[in-house]
Amino acid sequence: MSETEFFKALADPTRRAVFERLADGEMNATDLRQGFDLSQPAMSQHLAVLRTAGLIAEQKHGRNVLYRINPDGVARIHQWLSRYNAFWPSRVDDLKQLLKEMDQ
Amino acid sequence: MSETEFFKALADPTRRAVFERLADGEMNATDLRQGFDLSQPAMSQHLAVLRTAGLIAEQKHGRNVLYRINPDGVARIHQWLSRYNAFWPSRVDDLKQLLKEMDQ
DNA sequence: CAAATACATAAGCACATACTTATATGATTT
DNA sequence: AAATCATATAAGTATGTGCTTATGTATTTG
Structure with missing residues (x-):
């Protein structure tokens, strides 16, 4: 769960796509393979990473394993x-807007 | 400037350290090497990535090249x-606090 | 209980990556 | 103009990564 590990994990397009699919809801490995041209072991290895x-x-x-996004991981990124917040001042207004929307 | 490129770029600990050093202010390649056990070409290659x-x-x-953080890159991450904001609700309050502090 | 299912692990291979040394390029200094 | 300095590029090499096929391990079904 090091920083290197999670950046490496997201550096692969297939893994990002898997992660993004899981954002829509939990799913098992077999269902996750739908739409991916990927062998079962390959998917298993990506999930392990x-x-x-x-x-x-x-x-x-x-015999199924349900996978879902781990909020702690997202929070960690x-x-x-957040150390670089000073570098994107133009985005602050967008974020304020987002927080306002989340309140409703 | 693809997502894969910037995640790959940050997946290397040395490059993250360089990036973090640049957060303190712009610097040329020679000065950046201070404290890193890294050859000049290695640093040059990391900066290119x-x-x-x-x-x-x-x-x-x-004959010097000043490097600095590109705010657009940070904004991009x-x-x-932001697509995963729904997964870290516990951090929202921290962020609201941060925005409040930035206003002052 | 035997076959099928869901998933993980092992081993091997092609390609990518991060480093090295050597050399090139352009700006500065003497 | 020659030497030096800051940086980039080229080429080679060791290690890492992502895939494959083959096999292992539970769990469920018939």
Whole structure:
């Protein structure tokens, strides 16, 4: 769950796509393969990388494993990124707007 | 300046350290090498990766090249990350606090 | 209980990456 | 103009990564 691990995990386009699909809701590995031209082991390995990086969590349900986004991982990237807030002042207004929307 | 490029760029610990050093202010390649056990070409190559990823910008000053953080790059990561705001609700309050502080 | 299913692990291979040394390029100094 | 300095580029090499096929391990189904 180091910074290097989660940046490496997201540096792969396939893994980002998997991560983004999980943002829509939890899913098992077989369902996740839909639409990806990827062997079962390849998907399994990608999921292992995302899990080791702390970006996703897994929960066994019988012989299935449900994967979902791990909020702590997302928060961690934000934490890292917050050191550079001073460099994107033009985005602050957008963010204020977002927070306002989240309140409603 | 693709997403893959900037995640790959930040996936290397040395490049993250260089990027973080630049957050303290612009610097040329020679000064940046201070404290790093790294050859001159290695640093030059790292800077090229960060620049191609859109994370830093460069400005020639005679025979020196000043490097600095590119705000657009930082903003870009934020933009990507904003898709996952729903997953870190506990951080929203911290962020509101931060924005309040930035207003003062 | 035997077959099927869901997933993980192992081993091997092609390609990418991060480093090195050597050399090139352009600006500055003496 | 020659030497020096700041940086980039080229080429080679060791290690890492992402894929494959083959196999292992639970769990469920018939």
